[in-house]
Amino acid sequence: MIDCDIPFSILMMLKNQSGGNHQHQHTTPQQHSSSSTTQSGTITTFRNKRDSDISDSSGDEDYRSSSKSLQQLFVGLTEDFSCSICYELFDKPISLPCSHTFCKTCIEDLISNSKLNNNSNTFLCPLCRIETKIPEKGIDGFPLNGFFMSAIEKMKKANNFCPRFCDQCTTKKVARKCEQCNLFLCKGCCELLHFVGGQKAQHQILLVDSHISSDFDLETHNTKDSELDPPVYIPFNVSRSQCSTIFKNWISSLWFAPSDLKVNLSVRYIKPIYLPYWIFEVQTTTKYGALISVGSSSGSGLLTAPNIYNSHTKFDLIWNHKINIFSDKYRSAIISNNKLIDKDLLTQVQSWELTNIPSVDQSVPPNPKIQALAYLIDESTAWKKYAEQKIRTKDREVCENRIKSSCGVSGMAKDIFVETDITRVASQKVFLPVYFIKYIYDSKSYTVIVNAQNSKIIGHRPYAQGLSLFKMFK
Amino acid sequence: MMNSLPKRIIKETQRLISEPAPGISATPATDNVRYFNVIIAGPVESPFEGGIFHLELFLTDDYPMSAPKVRFLTKIYHPNIDKLGRICLDILKEKWSPALQIRTVLLSIQALLSAPNPDDPLANDVAEHWKTNEKEAISKAKEWTKLYANKE
Numbered sequence: 077m078i079d080c081d082i083p084f085s086i087l088m089m090l091k092n093q094s095g096g097n098h099q100h101q102h103t104t105p106q107q108h109s110s111s112s113t114t115q116s117g118t119i120t121t122f123r124n125k126r127d128s129d130i131s132d133s134s135g136d137e138d139y140r141s142s143s144k145s146l147q148q149l150f151v152g153l154t155e156d157f158s159c160s161i162c163y164e165l166f167d168k169p170i171s172l173p174c175s176h177t178f179c180k181t182c183i184e185d186l187i188s189n190s191k192l193n194n195n196s197n198t199f200l201c202p203l204c205r206i207e208t209k210i211p212e213k214g215i216d217g218f219p220l221n222g223f224f225m226s227a228i229e230k231m232k233k234a235n236n237f238c239p240r241f242c243d244q245c246t247t248k249k250v251a252r253k254c255e256q257c258n259l260f261l262c263k264g265c266c267e268l269l270h271f272v273g274g275q276k277a278q279h280q281i282l283l284v285d286s287h288i289s290s291d292f293d294l295e296t297h298n299t300k301d302s303e304l305d306p307p308v309y310i311p312f313n314v315s316r317s318q319c320s321t322i323f324k325n326w327i328s329s330l331w332f333a334p335s336d337l338k339v340n341l342s343v344r345y346i347k348p349i350y351l352p353y354w355i356f357e358v359q360t361t362t363k364y365g366a367l368i369s370v371g372s373s374s375g376s377g378l379l380t381a382p383n384i385y386n387s388h389t390k391f392d393l394i395w396n397h398k399i400n401i402f403s404d405k406y407r408s409a410i411i412s413n414n415k416l417i418d419k420d421l422l423t424q425v426q427s428w429e430l431t432n433i434p435s436v437d438q439s440v441p442p443n444p445k446i447q448a449l450a451y452l453i454d455e456s457t458a459w460k461k462y463a464e465q466k467i468r469t470k471d472r473e474v475c476e477n478r479i480k481s482s483c484g485v486s487g488m489a490k491d492i493f494v495e496t497d498i499t500r501v502a503s504q505k506v507f508l509p510v511y512f513i514k515y516i517y518d519s520k521s522y523t524v525i526v527n528a529q530n531s532k533i534i535g536h537r538p539y540a541q542g543l544s545l546f547k548m549f550k
Numbered sequence: 551m552m553n554s555l556p557k558r559i560i561k562e563t564q565r566l567i568s569e570p571a572p573g574i575s576a577t578p579a580t581d582n583v584r585y586f587n588v589i590i591a592g593p594v595e596s597p598f599e600g601g602i603f604h605l606e607l608f609l610t611d612d613y614p615m616s617a618p619k620v621r622f623l624t625k626i627y628h629p630n631i632d633k634l635g636r637i638c639l640d641i642l643k644e645k646w647s648p649a650l651q652i653r654t655v656l657l658s659i660q661a662l663l664s665a666p667n668p669d670d671p672l673a674n675d676v677a678e679h680w681k682t683n684e685k686e687a688i689s690k691a692k693e694w695t696k697l698y699a700n701k702e
Contacts, residue, residue, distance in 0.1 A: 160649040161614060163558040186648060189615040202649035258560070 150231070157228050161186070161202060165228055170218040176203045177221055184215050244268075307505035308434055309350060309442040314528040319346055319511045322526055326533045334540050337517055344514040344521065348528065350448035350507035352412040353430060354458040357502040358467055360406060364475040365399035366492040368483055395490075398482070402475060408463040409506070412453040416512070421525060424534045426462075428527060433506055448507055455503060464498065471496045555583060559609060562652050574656045576607065584609040588620070588656060592699065593664040597691035598626070601699030605635075605659070607652065617646035618655060627687075627694040629668040629677035637662070638672035 159166050161182035168180040178186075187210060190199045197210045211217020241262075242248045248262035314322070323346075327338055409430040414422055434440070442448060453461075475494045483489050509528035514521055517538050524535030563583065566576050573591040578584075588605040592598030604623040610616055620642060622635035630638040641650060641658055671677030680687040 161558075162556070163561045182648070185615055189612065200647065202647040205645075205647065258557070 169221040169224040171221045174206045308439040309507045312509040312528045341517040347512045348446045353506045354410045355504045356408045356463045359499045361497045362402045364494040366489040367395040410458040410462045412451045413449040596664045597688045601695035614648040617642045625698040627691040629680045632673045
């Protein structure tokens, strides 16, 4: 546990300093390139895989030097806007009467600490030691420094456009991020730092592209990419005995079932399982329109875009060309293991809308006794093959309904078009808790799946004789 | 379980190593990054000139709200440092401020070596010696420096 917490960077810096040939090693990154992708711990591929190393691409010298001085400017500004207690960018900055500014939480800590020592209602400013009264309202009596707050927000945004250089050598572009050391590094430095005394450090290394702006938040890494987030496990709301009750109720509610089904079935197992899903959150912008005729009596309500085209048909219908733009958010859940589930059940499982998914930081650890099925479909396949189409279909449906409703009761629409533009906002691995039930009736086995979050049940079933023929021809 | 190190400590350590203060070296122990092995060179024109003094520095869990714990490991004849190596320095006690840092603490200790303060003593006998016969006390401090503080 302890070695996890030691930033290897610190230890290695020492090593390099005492070695004295640190700089020299950086100038010859080629010598490390042979062992590039597996040198330390887990390497997660981040965004696009690249054959060539981003860090060593020789860039335009002017661009490099100007962006480097830009980065230095940012480093300086970051220091100016950092709290001298926690050394991080101000979080809810408050200014004391002496005009020195600190994070609200840092002053809170300071006050509670000084109250422990001497029970007074004053404390000393950490920077100038001026005795400061704690306001009657407590810490909230100090005004938030709005100017600092907005400046920090702007800095964070602007920093996204600033290419980032290796935290270690400061000359090469960033190509790796170490989650444990919390450093952005070039390829050469990353390998040096994580190779201590012939041993590889088991750190989580991310490949990053220094041109991708959103990866370079000053503060915490903005986890927009699912690879950065651990999977979320939805907790089991249904116990095994509740599940067995749900199953019994389902069996007795089945129509056209053999009359002895309830008595003669035997349950082989009820097995809790975590089902793997990909969750995609997207933002759509959709341009849609149609030729609409609302008849002669009622006017169009919803579509307000300009009329582009007017004409009279021989039936005296007035067709108006209406266009509208509509923006929405969708979430799509794609099941990512199809080995265990039959095809017809799979479509039903796929149609489950996953709701109330805990966020990554609220997520509770999974029950270690319960098996989680492996991800057999990777993120890009899940997106390209399933999620994208699903969202387009859904969005089309929504827009067609909007067109229809704008026609009114007597209106008509033709030449409907829907163009959906999708922006992916987030993706996340989510495990849904389910129970797999296998039961046997008349020496045939049937599968049932119970959603252990919301108690929904789907499954295979026998039909009463005669009806099974009916089902075959249906 | 995830007892992660505050960003502040990481940053301070990085800076201590990349821009060390003259005459001071502080390196974190390999098995505990809150524990530092410190070396302070005796300041010039002080009785401790030429000496290499080893200290230990520990950052408690509530650092920076409370001061780091610092102690001399090398024997030293100084009115504000006792037999156990404990240091009498206001910023390590009631004058601590979270805006101070490891570097400023070590610089203050270095300054204390240059300017012993027998009026605020920790080692009473040494302070007494310093007050009654400063010359003799200084020569004893020099002697101790040669004796104990010239090792690697």
